[in-house]
Amino acid sequence: MxxxxxxxxxxxxxxxxxxxxxxxxxxxxxxxxxxxxxxxxxxxxxxxxxxxxxxxxxxxxxxxxxxxxxxxxxxxxxxxxxxxxxxxxxxxxxxxxxxxxxxxxxxxxxxxxxxxxxxxxxxxxxxxxxxxxxxxxxxxxxxxSWFMQNFTGDHLHARSIREEGVIRTAAGEGRVAFVDADDIAAVAAHALTGARAPGADLVVTGPEALSHAEVAAVLTEVTGRAVVHRALTYEEMRDRLAASMPLEYAAMLAGLDRANAGGAEDRTTDTVLRLTGRRPRSFRDHVARAMQSVGAGAEAGAER
CATH class of the missing domain: 3.40.50.720 (NAD(P)-binding Rossmann-like Domain)
Known part of the structure; x- marks a missing residue:
């Protein structure tokens, strides 16, 4: 980049x-x-x-x-x-x-x-x-990229993890470089206040790309509660999302899942390190940190 x-x-x-x-x-x-x-x-x-x-x-x-x-x-x-x-x-x-x-x-x-x-x-x-x-x-x-908070905050995935121990997506085995919202905010603050604006399109990712099955495995290991990934079709995912949002928006999000199945998000960038001077947080570290803060209240829900 x-x-x-x-x-x-x-x-x-x-x-x-x-x-x-x-x-x-x-x-x-x-x-x-x-x-x-x-x-x-x-x-x-x-x-x-x-x-x-x-x-x-x-x-x-x-x-x-x-x-x-x-x-x-x-x-x-x-x-x-x-x-x-x-x-x-x-x-x-x-x-x-x-x-x-x-x-x-x-x-x-x-x-x-x-x-x-x-x-x-x-x-x-x-x-x-x-x-x-x-x-x-x-x-x-x-x-x-997609937020790590989707699995630990108040997103549909986080709720199904807490209530059923299940993550449902149409992403198949596609890998995604999930990113912590703290790292996104650090990049945003730099872009807003730096002496010179980036004047660029900045792809912001975490340090590794994981499949949803691998995400479920990390959640299982760190939390001690069994979590599995259940693959849905595009239509099943669209209809599941449409229960809580407009159909057109649900179709778009389900389409992004389908693109992920084809490898659309299987890459990492150095944006966080290059702009903030520190490495992005790993998903394992994010989950451990989220567990420590459970007593302080749930995080705000993520949209991606």
């Missing part, structure tokens, strides 16, 4: 600049990004539909489907961490008008959380990815 401007040892943008708007600030990645930026001394506006409190931030209400919330969220902001609405297969419909308004209000840097499975110009948030470099001189698109 081509090197990008700015490294873990580079200078960061001055904290005296405008605030960073973090969309989805109560979510799996957004919450971690907000907390990391606060710890680094940056002013953070934490946006969510309910404007819930995030320690050390300015909580603001933001709803992609309510343009009346845009102006308040953008007040005093010069950088934005973008998380697409999770209930739409065509997020560009609402995101692009918001980004045009953000640019007009003085936002100079935008970092988009996308997906390793969706290239520029691809479906869903891929349309926003394609448009971003034309909207902002300073930009980055983070394309993380």
């Amino acid at each position: 081509t090197a990008v401007p700015g490294t873990a040892s580079g200078a960061t943008a001055a904290t005296a600049s405008g605030a960073v708007l973090v969309l989805g600030a109560t979510g799996t990645v957004g919450g971690r990004v907000a907390a990391r930026l606060v710890a680094q001394g940056h002013r953070v506006r934490a946006a969510s539909r309910r404007a819930g409190p995030v320690d050390g931030t300015e909580a603001v209400r933001f709803d992609w489907y309510d343009p009346d919330t845009y102006e308040g969220a953008l007040d005093g902001v010069d950088r934005v961490h973008l998380v697409a609405p999770t209930d739409s297969a065509t997020p560009a419909d609402v995101m692009l008008p918001f980004l045009a308004r953000a640019r007009a209000r003085g936002v100079r840097r935008a970092v988009l959380l996308s997906s390793s499975a969706i290239p520029a110009g691809g479906p869903a948030v891929g349309q926003v990815h394609e448009a971003l470099p034309g909207l902002f001189d300073e930009w980055a698109v983070l394309r993380p």
Whole structure:
């Protein structure tokens, strides 16, 4: 992967600049990004539909489907961490008008959380990815692999693991380089605050690619509870997901599983190490860490 401007040892943008708007600030990645930026001394506006409190931030209400919330969220902001609405297969419909308004209000840097499975110009948030470099001189698109938190948080997989000891996917024996949300947030914080924006498409992975059967084996070894992977067809996975989300979105996610069966996610990158200076967390270490924090409450659910 081509090197990008700015490294873990580079200078960061001055904290005296405008605030960073973090969309989805109560979510799996957004919450971690907000907390990391606060710890680094940056002013953070934490946006969510309910404007819930995030320690050390300015909580603001933001709803992609309510343009009346845009102006308040953008007040005093010069950088934005973008998380697409999770209930739409065509997020560009609402995101692009918001980004045009953000640019007009003085936002100079935008970092988009996308997906390793969706290239520029691809479906869903891929349309926003394609448009971003034309909207902002300073930009980055983070394309993380599937979240480790999907197996330990409040995702469908995590619930079926806890309730039944089963992971159901249409991914077959395909391997995925699952990544910890903490590592994604570390990359995002660097992209938002580095002296120079990456200006690049960054695929973010964990250190190894695992099949879901191997994931189940690690969970079994670390937790001491038997976990197995049960392979579904594309149609079975689509219908299972459609019980809790719109059919079009369920079909897209099931399609990503099917692509994984064909090896679409069977690769690793050095993005985390190159931008943050530390190696990404392994899945075994993630599970052990999640077990230690169970008493402190369940993690927010992941979307990928």
